[in-house]
Amino acid sequence: MRAANVARQTGPAHHVHGFGGHLLEMRLAMMVGMIVSAAIFLTAVGMTAEEGMRERAVLFVVLQELGMTVAMVAWMHHRRHNWRSSSEMAMAMVADDPFKRAALLEQWWLKAWAPTGQAH
Numbered sequence: 405m406r407a408a409n410v411a412r413q414t415g416p417a418h419h420v421h422g423f424g425g426h427l428l429e430m431r432l433a434m435m436v437g438m439i440v441s442a443a444i445f446l447t448a449v450g451m452t453a454e455e456g457m458r459e460r461a462v463l464f465v466v467l468q469e470l471g472m473t474v475a476m477v478a479w480m481h482h483r484r485h486n487w488r489s490s491s492e493m494a495m496a497m498v499a500d501d502p503f504k505r506a507a508l509l510e511q512w513w514l515k516a517w518a519p520t521g522q523a524h
Contacts, residue, residue: 433479434472441471462508473497 445467446456456464473494480490 429479429483430476433475437471437473437475438468440475441467461511465508469497 442453442456442464445464446453449456449460451459476497477490477494480493481487
């Protein structure tokens with residue numbers, strides 16, 4: 405391989421384009437995962453998106469996250485990433501924010517134990 409080709413493949417422009425392209429691919433994969441998981445969930449429960457987010461918010465969010473993760477890992481595998489890096493990304497997405505988990509569980513708990521007619 406010629407030195408000019410090596411410099412072109414490892415130069416700053418290659419890294420920016422490589423990262424930008426990767427970022428775009430991951431965002432698109434996650435968006436597809438969210439749309440598909442929402443469509444499956446809403447069809448299964450027979451609700452609109454607004455009703456699903458209001459009445460089954462915790463389940464809706466968890467399934468959205470699962471859909472994003474599965475789609476992202478599938479795309480990473482398609483792009484020939486190894487299973488280790490794919491599983492690390494999946495864990496980073498799932499274990500990203502313990503405060504979000506606590507807030508979702510609190511919302512579920514309050515709604516589950518609220519007297520009839522007083523759930524928010």
